[in-house]
Amino acid sequence: xxxxxxxxxxxxxxxxxxxxxxxxxxxxxxxxxxxxxxxxxxxxxxxxxxxxxxxxxxxxxxxxxxxxxxxxxxxxxxxxxxxxxxxxxxxxxxxxxxxxxxxxxxxxxxxxxxxxxxxxxxxxxxxxxxxxxxxxxxxxxxxxxxxxxxxxxxxxxxxxxxxxxxxxxxxxxxxxxxxxxxxxxxxxxxxxxxxxxxxxxxxxxxxxxxxxxxxxxxxxxxxxxxxxxxxxxxxxxxxxxxxxxxxxxxxxxxxxxxxxxxxxxxxxxxxxxxxxxxxxxxxxxxxxxxxxxxxxxxxxxxxxxxxxxxxxxxxxxxxxxxxxxxxxxxxxxxxxxxxxxxxxxxxxxxxxxxxxxxxxxxxxxxxxxxxxxxxxxxxxxxxxxxxxxxxxxxxxxxxxxxxxxxx
Numbered sequence: 241x242x243x244x245x246x247x248x249x250x251x252x253x254x255x256x257x258x259x260x261x262x263x264x265x266x267x268x269x270x271x272x273x274x275x276x277x278x279x280x281x282x283x284x285x286x287x288x289x290x291x292x293x294x295x296x297x298x299x300x301x302x303x304x305x306x307x308x309x310x311x312x313x314x315x316x317x318x319x320x321x322x323x324x325x326x327x328x329x330x331x332x333x334x335x336x337x338x339x340x341x342x343x344x345x346x347x348x349x350x351x352x353x354x355x356x357x358x359x360x361x362x363x364x365x366x367x368x369x370x371x372x373x374x375x376x377x378x379x380x381x382x383x384x385x386x387x388x389x390x391x392x393x394x395x396x397x398x399x400x401x402x403x404x405x406x407x408x409x410x411x412x413x414x415x416x417x418x419x420x421x422x423x424x425x426x427x428x429x430x431x432x433x434x435x436x437x438x439x440x441x442x443x444x445x446x447x448x449x450x451x452x453x454x455x456x457x458x459x460x461x462x463x464x465x466x467x468x469x470x471x472x473x474x475x476x477x478x479x480x481x482x483x484x485x486x487x488x489x490x491x492x493x494x495x496x497x498x499x500x501x502x503x504x505x506x507x508x509x510x511x512x513x514x515x516x517x518x519x520x521x522x523x524x525x526x527x528x529x530x531x532x533x534x535x536x537x538x539x540x541x542x543x544x545x546x547x548x549x550x551x552x553x554x555x556x557x558x559x560x561x562x563x564x565x566x567x568x569x570x571x572x573x574x575x576x577x578x579x580x581x582x583x584x585x586x587x588x589x590x591x592x593x594x595x596x597x598x599x600x601x602x603x604x605x606x607x608x609x610x611x612x613x614x615x616x617x618x619x620x621x622x623x624x625x626x627x628x629x630x631x632x633x634x635x636x637x638x639x640x641x642x643x644x645x646x647x
Contacts, residue, residue, distance in 0.1 A: 241642060242274045242337035246353050248324050248346065250279035252296055253526040258555045260431055261343060267631040269298035276335050278328045280306035291331065302331055314381060321348040332356035339642050343367035350398030363403035363645040365638055371415045371551055378548050379470055395419065403641040406634065410574050411551025427637050431553045432630045433562035433621035438530045445534030452519060459490045459604045462536040464529065465556045467498030472544040474507055475570055480518040481511040482597035490604060491517040495524055495532065533563035537604055540568045545590040561621040566613035568600060584616040
């Protein structure tokens with residue numbers, strides 16, 4: 241089977257950001273399929289024109305020169321989405337294949353996917369990573385009435401032209417079904433755990449800690465991800481300020497990049513925690529993440545306080561499970577249910593920092609709890625979220641779409 245895989249933000253392990261598409265694609269290749277990844281070069285090759293093609297671990301990667309950054313303003317991001325939509329649609333049609341597999345965000349990825357699928361008379365499978373446009377509307381990023389209508393139309397357009405849909409969480413599946421799309425064609429395949437990558441010797445974490453003399457052997461809470469508007473990293477700053485009173489030996493390390501990176505740094509400076517018990521560094525490649533997570537006492541995943549965020553499927557949550565590290569989150573939803581049921585982590589209140597700090601202190605101070613939570617985290621990674629198993633499930637959906645497609 242020849243798979244045309246459309247993902248505007250494709251990353252390899254040597255790059256910064258999530259690698260779900262890379263990990264799935266290389267497993268498709270290992271299963272005997274031909275995979276063509278159509279993506280954007282972004283900051284990697286911005287001075288080039290046209291398309292750069294190379295084979296990475298058996299994946300035919302087509303890098304289209306389209307600049308993009310989380311730091312761009314809304315208008316610039318929309319223009320980047322549309323530019324990529326046009327270029328990738330043409331490329332997908334020229335490359336040709338048996339199935340078009342498009343993964344969001346952005347939702348505009350549906351435009352080239354539908355174009356190529358119709359021209360080639362092949363099925364399209366659409367992967368929903370965020371409930372877009374619900375989220376940008378909820379956070380106020382999408383205010384213009386015309387743009388709201390256009391975004392909702394694009395959502396329906398994407399679903400109506402999909403033979404099958406992949407949702408990254410049960411909440412996302414519910415949101416898709418609410419639009420009228422048949423439930424039997426929606427498959428929940430969440431972000432997953434790369435056990436072989438994240439199971440590293442303890443020495444890896446110890447070596448990473450040595451890069452920060454002020455951290456040394458102190459209890460360490462790690463955040464690794466985007467500093468975007470919806471990620472709410474300022475919550476961790478406030479948590480660090482409260483923990484400075486309750487448990488001054490506990491420290492926080494936040495790693496990543498994004499629109500609010502400088503804002504978070506300034507906030508931490510204002511609260512007197514920057515480089516005291518709150519440390520920051522720029523993003524790491526995926527290949528460097530195992531050592532980082534190995535250094536953690538507990539990891540943390542945060543979002544702003546919106547009900548819609550309970551459906552998210554953050555990579556950092558699953559990377560922590562794969563590393564066998566407890567997870568703390570500040571939102572409700574399916575991941576909160578998993579943590580409460582398994583004991584692999586804790587759920588912190590979103591609007592009560594004092595209570596959240598006390599809960600975190602209690603967890604970190606309890607060595608027996610930390611050990612049990614780490615064991616349960618690894619158990620979840622192996623039994624429910626193993627990447628190999630979920631890749632086979634995704635492959636089966638693509639094969640089914642091709643087999644059942646009627647021109």
